[in-house]
Amino acid sequence: MDLIDLTVSEAAQLIRKRETSSHDLVRACLDRIRAVDATVGAFVDVYEKDALSEAHAADNRIAEGGAARALEGVPVAVKDNLCVTGRPVTCSSKILKGFIAPYTATVIERLREAGAILIGRTNMDEFAMGSSTETSCYGLTRNPWDTGRVPGGSSGGSVAAVAAREAPASLGSDTGGSIRQPAALCGVAGLKPTYGYVSRYGLVAFASSLDQIGPIARSVRDIAVLLEIIGGHDPRDSTSVKRPAENLVSSLGGKIENLRIGVPKEYFVEGMDPEVKEAIRAALEKMQSAGATIVDVSLPHTEYAVATYYVIATAEASSNLARYDGVQYGYRAPHPTDLLDMYQRTKSEGFGAEVKRRIMLGTYVLSSGYYDAYYLKAQKVRTLLKKDFEDAFKLCDVIATPASPTAAFKVGEKVADPLQMYLSDIFTISVNLAGVPAISVPCGFTSNTLPIGLQLIGRHFGEGTLLKVAHAYESMTDWHKKQPKV
Amino acid sequence: MPDYEAVIGLEVHVQLKTRSKIFCGCPTTFGAEPNTSVCPVCLGLPGSLPVLNETALRYSILTGIMLGSTISSFSKFDRKNYFYPDLPKNYQISQYDLPLCVGGELEIEFEGKRKRIGITRVHLEEDAGKLVHAEVEGEDSGVDFNRTGVPLLEIVSEPEISSPEEAFAYLKGLKLTLQYLGVSDCDMEKGSLRCDANVSVRPRGEKLLGVKVEVKNMNSFRAVQKALAYEIERQNRAIAEGQRIVQETRLWEAESEMTHPMRSKEEAHDYRYFPEPDLVPVMVDHALQEVLRASLPEAPLKRRDRLVAQYALPEYDVEVLTSERELADYFEACVTAGAEPKAASNLIMGEMLRLLKERALTLEGCKITPKHIVEILALVSSGAITGTTGKEVFAEMFETGKRPGEIVHSGGLAQISDQAELDRLADEVIAKNTKSVEDYRSGKAKAIGFLVGQVMKATKGKANPQMVNEILKKKLEKDSSKR
Ligand SMILES: [Zn+2]
Numbered sequence: 012m013d014l015i016d017l018t019v020s021e022a023a024q025l026i027r028k029r030e031t032s033s034h035d036l037v038r039a040c041l042d043r044i045r046a047v048d049a050t051v052g053a054f055v056d057v058y059e060k061d062a063l064s065e066a067h068a069a070d071n072r073i074a075e076g077g078a079a080r081a082l083e084g085v086p087v088a089v090k091d092n093l094c095v096t097g098r099p100v101t102c103s104s105k106i107l108k109g110f111i112a113p114y115t116a117t118v119i120e121r122l123r124e125a126g127a128i129l130i131g132r133t134n135m136d137e138f139a140m141g142s143s144t145e146t147s148c149y150g151l152t153r154n155p156w157d158t159g160r161v162p163g164g165s166s167g168g169s170v171a172a173v174a175a176r177e178a179p180a181s182l183g184s185d186t187g188g189s190i191r192q193p194a195a196l197c198g199v200a201g202l203k204p205t206y207g208y209v210s211r212y213g214l215v216a217f218a219s220s221l222d223q224i225g226p227i228a229r230s231v232r233d234i235a236v237l238l239e240i241i242g243g244h245d246p247r248d249s250t251s252v253k254r255p256a257e258n259l260v261s262s263l264g265g266k267i268e269n270l271r272i273g274v275p276k277e278y279f280v281e282g283m284d285p286e287v288k289e290a291i292r293a294a295l296e297k298m299q300s301a302g303a304t305i306v307d308v309s310l311p312h313t314e315y316a317v318a319t320y321y322v323i324a325t326a327e328a329s330s331n332l333a334r335y336d337g338v339q340y341g342y343r344a345p346h347p348t349d350l351l352d353m354y355q356r357t358k359s360e361g362f363g364a365e366v367k368r369r370i371m372l373g374t375y376v377l378s379s380g381y382y383d384a385y386y387l388k389a390q391k392v393r394t395l396l397k398k399d400f401e402d403a404f405k406l407c408d409v410i411a412t413p414a415s416p417t418a419a420f421k422v423g424e425k426v427a428d429p430l431q432m433y434l435s436d437i438f439t440i441s442v443n444l445a446g447v448p449a450i451s452v453p454c455g456f457t458s459n460t461l462p463i464g465l466q467l468i469g470r471h472f473g474e475g476t477l478l479k480v481a482h483a484y485e486s487m488t489d490w491h492k493k494q495p496k497v
Numbered sequence: 498m499p500d501y502e503a504v505i506g507l508e509v510h511v512q513l514k515t516r517s518k519i520f521c522g523c524p525t526t527f528g529a530e531p532n533t534s535v536c537p538v539c540l541g542l543p544g545s546l547p548v549l550n551e552t553a554l555r556y557s558i559l560t561g562i563m564l565g566s567t568i569s570s571f572s573k574f575d576r577k578n579y580f581y582p583d584l585p586k587n588y589q590i591s592q593y594d595l596p597l598c599v600g601g602e603l604e605i606e607f608e609g610k611r612k613r614i615g616i617t618r619v620h621l622e623e624d625a626g627k628l629v630h631a632e633v634e635g636e637d638s639g640v641d642f643n644r645t646g647v648p649l650l651e652i653v654s655e656p657e658i659s660s661p662e663e664a665f666a667y668l669k670g671l672k673l674t675l676q677y678l679g680v681s682d683c684d685m686e687k688g689s690l691r692c693d694a695n696v697s698v699r700p701r702g703e704k705l706l707g708v709k710v711e712v713k714n715m716n717s718f719r720a721v722q723k724a725l726a727y728e729i730e731r732q733n734r735a736i737a738e739g740q741r742i743v744q745e746t747r748l749w750e751a752e753s754e755m756t757h758p759m760r761s762k763e764e765a766h767d768y769r770y771f772p773e774p775d776l777v778p779v780m781v782d783h784a785l786q787e788v789l790r791a792s793l794p795e796a797p798l799k800r801r802d803r804l805v806a807q808y809a810l811p812e813y814d815v816e817v818l819t820s821e822r823e824l825a826d827y828f829e830a831c832v833t834a835g836a837e838p839k840a841a842s843n844l845i846m847g848e849m850l851r852l853l854k855e856r857a858l859t860l861e862g863c864k865i866t867p868k869h870i871v872e873i874l875a876l877v878s879s880g881a882i883t884g885t886t887g888k889e890v891f892a893e894m895f896e897t898g899k900r901p902g903e904i905v906h907s908g909g910l911a912q913i914s915d916q917a918e919l920d921r922l923a924d925e926v927i928a929k930n931t932k933s934v935e936d937y938r939s940g941k942a943k944a945i946g947f948l949v950g951q952v953m954k955a956t957k958g959k960a961n962p963q964m965v966n967e968i969l970k971k972k973l974e975k976d977s978s979k980r
Contacts (some may be wrong), residue, residue: 073695094544107543114537116544215543219774248546249777327774330576333587334541354580377578377769386771 015176016041016172016494017186019085019233022179022411026084029073031085033066033128039356040130041087044177047497052152053162054173055103057131062086065128080242083126088172088181091132092139093224094213095119102215103147104137106335106342106361116213117248118224119183120242125240133168137363138332139217141165141434145426146365153422154197155495156461160419163435165192166227168196173227175497180228180237184214186221187320188414188439192453194227195414195464198453199495200481201227201451202234203439205472206446207252209238210245216331218324219250221443229491231452231482235259238474254472262475265482268302270476273407276436277313284417290455291413297487298411298480308403308410312395316441317395317433322376322389323444329373335361368429393444400445404470409480412438414451414464448474450481453490460489500758501699503729505664506617506656506709506764507695507721507747509671510649511681512624512689513556517561519623519648519933521549527687531629531641540648541585546631546775549574553648558781559789560650561598563796564616568781572674574621574773579766583626591651593770596620597779603654605670607663613799614667616653622970623648644688650681656695656706658849661725668692673797676936677822685717692721697742698732706733708742712756715749724749728756800825808838817846823860832866840874848891864898865891873901885958886910914961916968919952922960923968926951937973945969 014036017025025031041059048054069084089095092102094112101107119129136274137146144152144167152167154160155175155479162171165231166183170190172196173181183190186202194201202225216222226237244251279288299305337343337357344360347353361371376385403410416437425432442449447468454465465484469477485491518525521538537545562569586877595799598619605612615899624647629639652671658664672683672690683690697707715721718860727749732742747756795803797819804815819825824845831841853863873894877887882905888902897904905911913919926948927934936944943968952965 076933092544102543113542114545185543211544212546213544216775236681247548249548250546250775326771330578330588330769330771333578333580333584334543334580336580336587338582339540339585340542350582374769377771379769382769382771392583 013176015043017179018230019180019236020230022085023079023082026069026073027079033069033073036084037062037066037130038176038491041356043175044131045251047155047175047466048177050158051154051171051175051177051497052150053133053168053175053177054088054131055134055147055149055168056099058098058129062128062130063418064129069126069128080123080124080126081236081267084131084295085127086178087122088129088130088133088169089119090166090169090181090183091120091135092184092215092217093132093182094215095132098132100132100215101148102138103135103149104335104362104366105148106357108148108216108342109338110215110341114213115454116497117210117479119213121241122182133166133172134180135168136165136189137366138328139165139184139186139222140328140365140369142188142192142432143420143422143425144168144171144193146321146363148363151422154419154461155179155497156198157209157419157459158497160421160461161196161424163196163415163419165189165193166201167193167228170194170199170201173197173199173229174495176494180226180233182237182241183227184217184222184224184322185439185443186217187443188436190225190227191422191439191442191449191464191466192436193412194451195453195466196419196462198456198462198464198490198495199227199229199313199316200231200234200450200452200485201225202238202450203239203442203448204242204474204476205252205469206443207250208242208448208472210248210251212245212247216327218327219325220327220329221320223443229325231450231478231485232260232263234450235263235478235482238478242355252472256283257475259475259478262479263482265479265483266302267298267480269304270302270409271304271306271407271408271478272298272480273306273308273403275308275310275313275403275410275412277310278412281411282416284457286457287413287415287417287463291411291465293463294454294484295411298484301483302485303480306407308352309394309440310399310403312392312399316444317437318398319389319392320436320440320444321433322374322385323393324368325373325376326386327373329377332362332366332370339359348457365429397445399441400447400468406472408473408476410468412466412468414438414466418457418459418461418463442466442468447471448477450477452481452485453493454484454488456493462493464474480490499909501733502699502701502841503659503725504656504697504706505658505660505725507654507658507663507664507667508693508695509652509654509668510691511652511675511683513553513648513650514679515550515556515648515696517550518646519550519621520646521554523646523648527689529643531639531643535645536766538856539585540642547773548591548646548662549776549779550733552967553621554779555785555789556648557597557619557650559793560652560675560788561601561619562786562790562793563674564598564601564603564619564652566598566601566616568598569595570781570783571572571778573594573778574776575770578769578772581625582638583628583645585642585645589625590773590776591622592620593854597781600926601865603667603670603674604796605663605666606798607666609627611861612663612811613806614657617653617655619650619652622649622651623647628668633861656697656709661722661729664694664725665718668721670797673820677794677797679822694721694725694728696728696732698729698736708744710742710744710899713746713748713759716751720749720751723754724756727754731756744966794822797822804828808832808842810838810842814842814846816832817850818877827860827867827910833871834867835871836867836874837878840878841870844870844874844891848888850894850897852895863895865894869901876901876905880912880914880961881905882910883953883958883960883962885953886912889958910959913956913959914960914964916964919968922952923965926955927969927972934973945973946957
């Protein structure tokens with residue numbers, strides 16, 4: 012078998028047993044990157060030299076009989092919004108070009124402590140604002156299933172890298188669907204954990220109350236393995252929650268009999284791609300056949316989610332991105348005449364159109380006179396959305412929906428129409444507003460051989476049950492084993 | 498023209514005396530090399546997150562309890578958004594609509610009378626950095642971020658202060674209160690206390706407030722007083738001339754001793770406050786409040802009243818003794834250890850403060866313990882040493898920390914109360930100073946003082962002055978009766 016096809020769990024085991032070496036695996040991934048990434052465009056930076064030397068060190072540790080850690084010698088790709096000491100981190104924005112992180116994100120520290128090797132950083136929509144990875148200052152990332160189409164976004168690079176077998180797993184961030192929507196469009200698994208499950212320390216903020224870092228991989232087991240490693244309280248992030256450690260991996264494989272799967276009627280609306288609808292219906296049937304009960308639930312405020320999201324996320328973003336002003340680091344417009352000129356030109360030259368659009372929107376909704384009508388109202392709706400989920404979870408254990416209303420769309424198709432682009436996240440956004448966890452897993456293909464994703468949503472901190480259901484579904488299907496053409 | 502009165506409210510920012518900054522672990526030390534006390538968090542680097550310093554929170558609650566505020570069981574932080582190079586995130590983490598402490602009052606003393614000034618709110622926020630302007634024209638300006646993230650407590654008074662002098666008394670009272678609590682140095686020169694004022698005038702007796710002007714940029718209590726006096730005068734004059742007062746921010750200029758309007762561009766801020774999503778709301782439970790309440794020191798004015806009543810000390814003494822919590826503590830420790838209150842007060846206010854000031858020392862480093870004070874007072878009052886010797890012993894004790902008894906013993910400083918020895922010395926002095934003797938005898942009773950002084954001089958101050966006095970009187974009278 013080809014090393015690049017290994018899942019994280021398989022690779023770690025083979026390395027541990029010395030049936031393959033970390034060096035060979037990393038080499039294979041690097042070769043694959045060399046072969047396909049000019050087409051896919053998943054990476055903005057590949058850490059070839061360091062990855063190989065770390066792989067060598069991992070092999071030595073294992074040869075010397077050192078206790079192998081969970082991810083010993085396994086390469087992982089990370090989104091370009093996670094800080095790693097000594098490495099650039101740019102959020103794929105011109106405004107952060109040249110910025111080298113002086114510290115390392117908690118999730119990266121935890122990956123490294125588990126033995127993982129960083130293989131490179133991946134492309135994204137600028138500041139994670141987008142659903143197609145078309146707003147990056149580095150250019151496009153393409154969908155490995157059809158390079159004329161987008162991979163989704165904003166974690167398009169992280170997802171495409173995993174789908175194209177350039178890395179067995181990656182980390183992305185999800186503010187409104189940025190892991191799940193591209194995972195659906197590229198046919199891999201991607202999880203947005205409960206808000207507070209994973210430390211955000213070292214994740215360059217887009218919208219602080221919505222952002223979560225999550226794993227992307229080719230199996231639900233890998234998702235569980237990675238989440239166990241990166242999750243848990245971090246004293247450096249006040250919003251990360253103190254809870255006893257969970258054993259997510261060992262609880263996989265259980266039966267899903269007697270589990271109730273809720274289907275919210277608001278998510279099966281007119282105008283939805285019939286092939287997507289059919290794939291979800293088939294997935295539900297599959298789970299029913301395994302003993303799960305399908306129940307109708309309602310999330311009545313769903314129709315307000317997109318509007319609510321674009322008020323709250325842009326408000327927070329307008330403040331989070333204020334710091335990119337050319338004073339301390341990153342891009343500074345040349346030869347400013349005075350302070351105001353420096354601010355204005357740095358920002359107008361450094362930020363792309365979508366980022367500017369959202370900063371302006373966010374600034375507007377926080378302005379005096381508009382705050383109550385927009386921001387405060389949005390916070391109230393957010394509370395209602397949370398309550399929707401609480402109510403629904405009185406009737407079911409997991410909620411199933413499509414992860415995206417359509418399969419991958421064509422490059423350029425929605426660039427000119429921001430509203431159409433925003434609607435790509437219509438099924439994922441409520442989850443971030445409510446703070447609950449959700450995963451996208453492959454559940455079929457369109458007639459054009461484009462992947463379709465099933466979104467499973469769990470209770471607040473209900474990752475255990477969520478992963479159990481996702482894993483049970485995955486083990487009954489082989490969608491996740493299908494490989495893209497690229 | 499009707500009689501106008503001033504209405505003043507003060508906004509005071511004090512730096513809390515925590516070891517580390519409000520949202521990171523960087524030290525708060527004053528005067529470090531620029532940009533050495535910084536980290537990703539206080540520099541606002543991408544991806545960094547704030548974590549609230551528990552000590553800063555406790556200090557704030559303590560202050561609130563001391564001022565009689567209601568401590569909010571639920572409060573939160575908000576972002577105050579504005580662009581300025583000394584603000585690395587271009588927003589300040591502050592508290593907007595749910596401050597930590599609401600209401601309260603500060604009792605102050607002004608012109609011998611007590612008055613309570615209402616407190617509107619007390620909230621916690623982070624300090625900004627400092628711009629370092631180019632020394633040579635054409636060179637770049639810089640920013641020193643050492644101060645960025647130092648915890649600040651903003652204490653806002655009600656508009657209940659009615660004169661610049663009263664404002665001065667309020668600041669003095671607030672400073673003393675915060676120093677008693679140990680939460681801030683309140684050193685305006687080091688920037689650990691800053692004060693802005695809101696001033697308006699209105700016809701005396703009018704209930705409605707006049708148009709308020711904010712005055713900033715005052716760097717001492719005296720400057721606050723002067724700026725307010727200037728501003729009240731300016732507003733009164735403007736009204737007398739039929740002008741309208743404009744709501745604006747004015748800057749005090751120390752050199753010209755005038756206030757000038759701030760450029761409107763600088764103040765046209767819409768801060769776009771919204772809840773800080775990187776921090777969780779602050780919940781203060783009853784138990785924590787009770788723990789802190791139990792550790793609360795006595796308020797300075799309450800302590801003054803008690804010391805007067807309990808130890809029958811003059812007002813003046815008590816004012817000096819309570820001017821620092823440590824000094825009052827020290828005084829009371831001496832009394833508890835057995836010192837007579839007035840004698841202890843005299844010694845502390847006199848020798849002790851004089852020596853401390855001379856050496857620029859604080860009580861903290863003082864080697865004299867309350868036990869030493871009790872002992873030296875006992876040595877003097879029992880006559881074992883003279884008052885003059887007492888001062889010498891005190892000075893040595895101050896230097897060495899040795900027990901007074903030991904100093905007296907090893908220095909041979911005990912008082913001479915031996916009758917024969919003093920008789921002999923008196924005879925010598927009488928023999929040598931015939932002029933003074935004559936003066937005394939001719940009715941100048943004062944002349945005896947000189948003679949006593951001569952005996953003291955001969956014994957280097959060790960002779961018992963009362964005995965010398967009596968012996969000399971007896972000898973001089975006996976001689977005169979002989980004649
Ligand atoms: Zn710091």
